[in-house]
Amino acid sequence: MIAWLNGTLTASPRLDAADRGFTLGDGVFETIRAAGGRPCRLAAHLARLRCGAELLGLPLPDDAALEAALAELLAAAGLADAALRLTVSRGPAPRGLLPPADSHPTVLVTAGPLPPPAPPARLVVATVTRRNEHSPLARIKSLNALDNILARREAAERGADEAVLLNTAGRVAETTIATLFARIDGILVTPPVAEGALPGVARAAVLAGMAVAERPLSLAELRRAEEIVLTNSLGLRRVADLDGVALAGGERLEAALRQVLDAPTA
Amino acid sequence: MIAWLNGTLTASPRLDAADRGFTLGDGVFETIRAAGGRPCRLAAHLARLRCGAELLGLPLPDDAALEAALAELLAAAGLADAALRLTVSRGPAPRGLLPPADSHPTVLVTAGPLPPPAPPARLVVATVTRRNEHSPLARIKSLNALDNILARREAAERGADEAVLLNTAGRVAETTIATLFARIDGILVTPPVAEGALPGVARAAVLAGMAVAERPLSLAELRRAEEIVLTNSLGLRRVADLDGVALAGGERLEAALRQVLDAPTA
Numbered sequence: 156m157i158a159w160l161n162g163t164l165t166a167s168p169r170l171d172a173a174d175r176g177f178t179l180g181d182g183v184f185e186t187i188r189a190a191g192g193r194p195c196r197l198a199a200h201l202a203r204l205r206c207g208a209e210l211l212g213l214p215l216p217d218d219a220a221l222e223a224a225l226a227e228l229l230a231a232a233g234l235a236d237a238a239l240r241l242t243v244s245r246g247p248a249p250r251g252l253l254p255p256a257d258s259h260p261t262v263l264v265t266a267g268p269l270p271p272p273a274p275p276a277r278l279v280v281a282t283v284t285r286r287n288e289h290s291p292l293a294r295i296k297s298l299n300a301l302d303n304i305l306a307r308r309e310a311a312e313r314g315a316d317e318a319v320l321l322n323t324a325g326r327v328a329e330t331t332i333a334t335l336f337a338r339i340d341g342i343l344v345t346p347p348v349a350e351g352a353l354p355g356v357a358r359a360a361v362l363a364g365m366a367v368a369e370r371p372l373s374l375a376e377l378r379r380a381e382e383i384v385l386t387n388s389l390g391l392r393r394v395a396d397l398d399g400v401a402l403a404g405g406e407r408l409e410a411a412l413r414q415v416l417d418a419p420t421a
Numbered sequence: 422m423i424a425w426l427n428g429t430l431t432a433s434p435r436l437d438a439a440d441r442g443f444t445l446g447d448g449v450f451e452t453i454r455a456a457g458g459r460p461c462r463l464a465a466h467l468a469r470l471r472c473g474a475e476l477l478g479l480p481l482p483d484d485a486a487l488e489a490a491l492a493e494l495l496a497a498a499g500l501a502d503a504a505l506r507l508t509v510s511r512g513p514a515p516r517g518l519l520p521p522a523d524s525h526p527t528v529l530v531t532a533g534p535l536p537p538p539a540p541p542a543r544l545v546v547a548t549v550t551r552r553n554e555h556s557p558l559a560r561i562k563s564l565n566a567l568d569n570i571l572a573r574r575e576a577a578e579r580g581a582d583e584a585v586l587l588n589t590a591g592r593v594a595e596t597t598i599a600t601l602f603a604r605i606d607g608i609l610v611t612p613p614v615a616e617g618a619l620p621g622v623a624r625a626a627v628l629a630g631m632a633v634a635e636r637p638l639s640l641a642e643l644r645r646a647e648e649i650v651l652t653n654s655l656g657l658r659r660v661a662d663l664d665g666v667a668l669a670g671g672e673r674l675e676a677a678l679r680q681v682l683d684a685p686t687a
Contacts, residue, residue: 168437168439169436169437170437171434171435171436172424172434172531173434174443177436178506178508178564179564179566180567181566181567181570186516212574238516240444242444250504250506252569265438283557284555284556287551287555289589291550292550298443298445299565299567300518301445301446301447301565302556302558302565303518304445304477304518305556307519308478308520323553323589331518332518
């Protein structure tokens with residue numbers, strides 16, 4: 156599959172092994188849906204990427220350059236609908252945690268097919284790890300994905316598709332790849348960013364488009380939810396059961412969220 | 422600088438950009454001191470690497486193969502005293518958090534000169550982030566180093582050399598690259614692994630060689646320590662001041678720790 160790496164289209168992108176993205180996970184990324192040959196909600200994705208880069212002190216190309224890279228790759232790959240990934244790492248550097256003053260970031264864009272529609276998710280609550288709401292990393296999309304990988308592996312080992320991550324206080328944060336929306340006593344609820352929820356692009360679109368209570372969510376409350384639906388930039392998926400206990404519905408909430416997310420955007 | 426990558430010595434090691442070490446920080450590493458052409462405390466380093474790999478479900482070459490790789494690189498680089506780095510990542514994979522069933526890990530060994538002796542450290546307490554003692558990642562040396570990078574950047578911005586990381590409960594865990602030993606009321610103290618301290622190889626050697634109280638350590642206690650010394654596999658360093666407040670000593674504790682760490686090992 157063709158990729159765009161630091162300005163060049165290439166069928167076999169190769170990186171310097173001293174890249175801090177590899178040695179230290181020092182970088183940020185975005186997963187972006189493309190539809191009809193165009194990235195969806197691009198401004199929101201680039202704004203979030205820029206927030207992450209600012210936290211890390213990572214210099215980024217300007218938005219126009221990043222937008223051109225995405226467009227160039229989509230055209231070269233001949234894809235209209237795709238899952239794009241835009242990754243920016245600190246680039247190669249000698250040993251040591253402190254980034255060099257003159258870093259040369261690595262910018263990589265890859266694209267693949269959109270994941271096929273998935274059946275309702277079997278969800279478990281991860282026991283192996285907790286999301287650290289005390290770290291600003293919880294609020295950016297960084298290359299440090301191991302807590303999420305551990306939880307996703309636990310889900311697979313328990314015969315499930317996806318895992319809920321609790322924060323260090325034991326309240327609900329999100330799932331390994333998605334924002335969690337739950338209907339509880341008829342009210343639609345999602346955990347706030349301060350609780351360890353990633354400020355998702357689809358999440359923001361939902362919050363802007365319908366009535367949602369952004370508030371701390373206990374696990375006990377989640378367990379008695381009438382409906383749970385997961386959203387991320389690639390799509391949405393309703394939850395069939397949580398730790399083996401079936402949820403009644405989901406179709407109604409899924410339809411409502413889909414309507415908001417499928418609405419035309421600027 | 423020459424490197425050993427997946428069985429081959431190369432002057433310019435290059436990686437597939439789909440390597441999960443790069444895309445997700447999915448891997449583990451060890452920093453190992455070499456002296457007289459031989460890696461120090463190799464068995465302890467390989468045991469810790471194996472613990473980390475087991476947590477991640479990452480297949481590792483056997484110890485003999487890893488030892489041979491380190492020896493081959495040291496010989497090729499013509500280095501007697503060096504800082505070795507052994508990195509194992511999940512290897513290339515398609516998009517998605519769940520590791521592929523048939524992963525082909527990337528094994529990379531690099532070497533560089535030992536860091537020069539450093540003056541006593543100016544230490545600050547990181548405010549930007551907290552170490553997540555609720556995650557098993559706190560107990561392994563993974564490629565997810567961003568919390569440490571954030572704290573190390575904060576130290577530099579505040580004119581210091583190194584930062585103390587607190588855990589989510591606000592107690593002392595370690596510094597960004599070292600174990601912290603403090604003498605308080607005459608007793609030598611270091612935080613336990615359950616508090617978020619990395620189970621360091623030098624730390625284990627100190628605990629085996631002298632009387633140390635392994636117990637939770639509050640920041641208030643640390644602030645009234647008589648001496649603080651930092652250790653890691655590359656060496657040790659005493660602390661000159663903490664958040665701008667000078668510490669009286671350090672030489673005595675540094676000498677005692679050095680004696681234990683310099684003792685011949687099996």
